[in-house]
Structures are given as structure tokens and as C-alpha cells.
Amino acid sequence: MRTYLVTGGAGFIGSNYIHYMFRKYDTDIRIINVDALTYAGNLENLKDIEDRENYTFIKADICDKDAIAGIFAENDIDRVVHFAAESHVDRSIKDPEVFVRTNVLGTAVMLNCAKAAWELPDGSFRADKKFLHVSTDEVYGSLEEDGGYFYETTPYAPRSPYSASKAGSDMLVKAYMDTYKFPANITNCSNNYGPYQFPEKLIPLIINNALQGKKLPVYGDGRNVRDWLYVEDHAKAIDMVQEKGRLFETYNVGGHNEKQNIEIIHIILDTLREMLPDSDPRKALVNEDLITYVEDRKGHDRRYAIAPDKIRAEIGWEPETMFKEGIRRTIQWFFEHEDWMRNVTSGDYQKYYEDMYRNR
Ligand code: NAD
Numbered sequence: 261m262r263t264y265l266v267t268g269g270a271g272f273i274g275s276n277y278i279h280y281m282f283r284k285y286d287t288d289i290r291i292i293n294v295d296a297l298t299y300a301g302n303l304e305n306l307k308d309i310e311d312r313e314n315y316t317f318i319k320a321d322i323c324d325k326d327a328i329a330g331i332f333a334e335n336d337i338d339r340v341v342h343f344a345a346e347s348h349v350d351r352s353i354k355d356p357e358v359f360v361r362t363n364v365l366g367t368a369v370m371l372n373c374a375k376a377a378w379e380l381p382d383g384s385f386r387a388d389k390k391f392l393h394v395s396t397d398e399v400y401g402s403l404e405e406d407g408g409y410f411y412e413t414t415p416y417a418p419r420s421p422y423s424a425s426k427a428g429s430d431m432l433v434k435a436y437m438d439t440y441k442f443p444a445n446i447t448n449c450s451n452n453y454g455p456y457q458f459p460e461k462l463i464p465l466i467i468n469n470a471l472q473g474k475k476l477p478v479y480g481d482g483r484n485v486r487d488w489l490y491v492e493d494h495a496k497a498i499d500m501v502q503e504k505g506r507l508f509e510t511y512n513v514g515g516h517n518e519k520q521n522i523e524i525i526h527i528i529l530d531t532l533r534e535m536l537p538d539s540d541p542r543k544a545l546v547n548e549d550l551i552t553y554v555e556d557r558k559g560h561d562r563r564y565a566i567a568p569d570k571i572r573a574e575i576g577w578e579p580e581t582m583f584k585e586g587i588r589r590t591i592q593w594f595f596e597h598e599d600w601m602r603n604v605t606s607g608d609y610q611k612y613y614e615d616m617y618r619n620r
């Protein structure tokens with residue numbers, strides 16, 4: 261039975277990936293989930309699978325060399341899927357250091373521990389061991405409104421502390437592949453949305469605020485463009501790259517689904533109105549008047565757009581979920597998980613929201 265070591269599996273994409281993998285492989289794989297449980301990590305995301313015999317959760321920091329080396333020593337790990345990171349651009353602008361620590365140092369620790377566990381005396385690596393580094397399209401910087409796409413060959417040009425730290429982590433993975441022929445892949449994905457996404461990010465924040473009749477903060481002119489991908493399609497891409505991709509290659513993952521932020525907000529409002537029954541008192545709160553233009557994000561990247569040509573041609577991956585369908589599924593999930601939203605937005609979130617939006 262193949263053993264996966266997933267880092268950051270209690271976060272948004274990591275928990276969706278773990279669900280996807282158990283749906284696909286059931287008892288044919290074992291998953292060890294290592295997560296430090298920062299504000300973004302939530303074991304509630306994994307409640308329905310926590311009792312499986314082929315699943316283990318370990319609370320550990322990826323920067324803790326001894327803890328990570330210990331996990332490799334005690335388990336014969338076949339696959340690493342490395343999600344753990346600080347992931348929110350606005351937080352990185354306020355407090356960059358933790359991004360450098362987790363995203364750069366943490367990735368270095370993961371690489372080193374995997375290398376030590378998998379390397380043979382002659383410098384080659386044990387058969388069928390693979391490391392997948394989950395990265396972002398933000399490493400490529402910002403595109404013009406009227407043209408261009410991110411390809412795997414696009415030069416790195418990160419512009420925020422978050423994307424700079426992810427670029428640093430990518431460079432470390434590339435260095436391990438070039439120097440040691442370390443068996444790895446990198447995926448650079450566009451913006452994800454779906455169940456379990458923490459409401460600091462645009463889509464869950466807008467859904468949550470709209471349902472409470474709270475202001476919907478739009479940064480700048482609202483015309484920045486992101487390329488949105490349903491999270492389950494990302495989970496599938498990661499699995500396909502690890503199984504079918506060529507080692508040492510980078511694959512861009514994206515949906516050709518570019519939308520301006522203001523369009524996203526209008527789609528969410530329309531979809532909420534369609535889905536809420538007339539008898540639901542929240543329906544009256546969902547209103548365009550809530551849209552509030554606020555001070556722009558510093559250094560706000562204008563447009564991201566992935567060209568997923570390579571992953572389609574080499575691996576046969578394509579996004580399956582159209583945005584209209586994905587956003588309905590996401591909203592339905594939030595309707596059915598009101599407790600989840602209440603729990604993650606109580607306590608520290610209130611302070612975060614106040615600090616981030618008070619003076620905007
Ligand atoms: P997230 O913030 O929801 O989850 C991050 C997880 O990592 C959390 O569970 C957190 O507890 C854990 N973590 C943080 N620091 C840790 C540490 N030092 N040690 C161990 N665990 C730690 O992030 P996400 O949105 O799920 O993103 C996952 C990965 O995918 C990240 O590497 C991110 O850069 C990348 N990515 C995200 C998107 C997106 O749209 N969200 C798109 C492309 C790539």
C-alpha cells in the first residue's frame with residue numbers, strides 16, 4: 261500500500277485533496293497529514309475521515325527538522341504532497357517574516373528530510389519515490405489587462421511577499437532537482453474556490469458577508485482579474501501530475517476562467533438570490549447596495565491567467581467544473597455548513613477583519 265505524506269492537509273486545498281484521494285483510492289492508500297494547525301488549519305475539515313484506519317494526523321511544524329525527520333524515519337513514505345504554507349497575500353503585506361519562515365525554510369526542511377530518507381549510497385534515489393510541490397501562478401507576477409498568459413517558461417517576477425516566498429520555495433525545489441536529480445514536480449495553479457475555504461479569501465468572504473447583509477469590500481476599481489478553478493479539479497490535477505507527469509517538470513494548472521473581481525461579486529449575489537427560498541429572511545439582505553469600493557491592496561497584481569496547454573497535452577488533465585456549477589456547489593456547501601462558518605469566524609477572525617478592513 262502506497263503511503264502519502266501530505267503537509268498542510270488541514271487547510272483549504274489540502275483537506276479537499278485528502279477527501280478526493282480517499283474517494284478515488286479508498287483503502288488502497290495510506291495518508292499521513294502533517295499540519296501545524298495555524299489559524300488556517302482546521303481539523304473540522306477532516307471530521308468525516310478522521311477515524312479511517314488508513315489516515316493519521318500529526319500536529320507538527322514543517323520547520324521542525326526533528327519532527328519531520330522522525331516522521332520519515334517511522335514511515336516508509338512513497339509520495340510527498342507539499343501544501344503547507346502561509347497563503348494569504350494581505351497577511352503577507354502586513355507580516356512578511358512568517359511567510360519566509362514557513363514557505364521557504366519549511367520547504368527546505370521538507371526537501372532535506374525527503375532526500376535523506378530516499379537517497380541511496382550512490383546518490384540515486386529509491387524507486388518510485390516522488391515529491392510534489394504545490395505552488396501558485398503568482399510567482400509569474402502580473403499580466404496586462406489586454407493580453408498574455410502564464411506558461412511554464414514565463415520568467416518568475418513575484419511582486420508580493422507571499423509570491424516572493426513561494427517563488428523562493430519553487431527555486432529550492434528546482435535546485436534539488438538540478439543538483440541531486442531529486443524526484444520532484446512543481447505545479448503552479450491559479451485561484452481556487454470551493455468547500456472549506458477560509459473566509460479571508462474573496463469568494464467565501466463575499467458569500468459570508470452577503471448572507472449577513474454586511475458590506476462587500478472591493479479593492480481598488482474591482483477590475484483585477486483572476487483565473488478561477490474549482491478546488492476538486494486542482495486535487496485531480498495534482499494526483500494526475502504525480503502519476504502521469506514527467507519527473508523534474510513544472511505543470512501550470514488553471515481553468516481559462518478569467519473574471520474581474522466585480523463580476524465574481526455580481527455572480528455570487530445573483531446565485532445567492534436564485535438559491536435562497538423566498539421564505540429565507542437572508543434573501544432580503546442580499547443586495548448590490550452592499551458593494552463598497554475600498555482602498556486598494558498595496559502592489560495589487562492586475563491580472564493572472566494560466567495557459568494549461570502542457571498539462572492538457574502531456575497528461576490529459578482539463579478542468580471539469582464550469583464556474584456557474586462550481587459556485588452553486590460552493591454556495592450549497594456553505595448553506596449546509598453554517599456551523600463551520602460560525603466557528604471559523606468567531607474569536608480571532610473578528611480581530612483580523614477589524615484590523616484588515618477598519619481603515620480601508
Ligand atoms: P491554507 O492557508 O488554507 O492552508 C494552509 C495549511 O498549512 C493550513 O492547514 C495551516 O495550518 C498549514 N500550515 C501553515 N504553516 C504551517 C507550518 N509551519 N507547518 C505545518 N503546517 C502549516 O492554504 P491553501 O489555500 O489550502 O493553499 C495550499 C497550498 O496551495 C499553498 O502552498 C498555496 O501557496 C498553494 N496555492 C493556493 C491557491 C489558492 O487559491 N488557495 C492557489 C494555488 C496554489
Ligand code: DAU
Pocket residue numbers: 347348349350395396397398449450451452460461462463465477478479480484485486521557564
Ligand atoms: O493565484 C493563486 C493565489 O490565489 C494563491 O496562490 C493564494 O494563496 C490565494 O490566496 C489567491 O490569491 P489572491 O490574492 O488572488 O486571492 P484573494 O482571494 O485574496 O483575492 C482575490 C482578488 O480579490 C484579488 O484581486 C484581491 C480581491 N479582493 C480580495 C479580498 C479578500 C477584494 O477585492 N476584496 C477582498 O476583501
